[in-house]
Amino acid sequence: MASSPDLPDPAALPRPxxxxxxxxxxxxxxxxxxxxxxxxxxxxxxxxxxxxxxxxRKTLILALTASAPVTLSLL
Incomplete structure (x- = not known):
């Protein structure tokens, strides 16, 4: 079956x-x-x-400050 130019090649799609x-x-x-x-x-x-x-509020600021270096290192 010929593929349409608008559709991707089925062989290039990831397999489940x-x-x-x-x-x-x-x-x-x-x-x-x-x-x-x-x-x-x-x-x-x-x-x-x-x-x-x-x-x-203080707990939230403390948690965000503590997790910021880890989050930034993952970027």
């Missing part, structure tokens, strides 16, 4: 079961998502226990 262009496989991506979720559970619980007496 193949490895995406990022080089991270499906099983590795699942582990990364699981690690992220566990980190969010542990981190949010730790923050809730560590900052109950601080004002909410």
């Amino acid at each position: 079961c193949g490895q995406p262009p990022t080089g991270v496989g499906i099983s590795h991506a699942g582990l990364l998502i699981t690690a992220f979720a566990i980190g969010m559970i542990v981190g949010s619980s730790a923050m809730a226990m560590a900052t109950p007496r601080l004002p909410q």
Whole structure:
């Protein structure tokens, strides 16, 4: 079947079961998502226990300031 000039070549499209262009496989991506979720559970619980007496605004500024270097290093 001839492809239309407006449509991409089907051979160039990513396969659902193949490895995406990022080089991270499906099983590795699942582990990364699981690690992220566990980190969010542990981190949010730790923050809730560590900052109950601080004002909410001060806690937010502290959290954003602490996470800024990590966020900027990932860019």
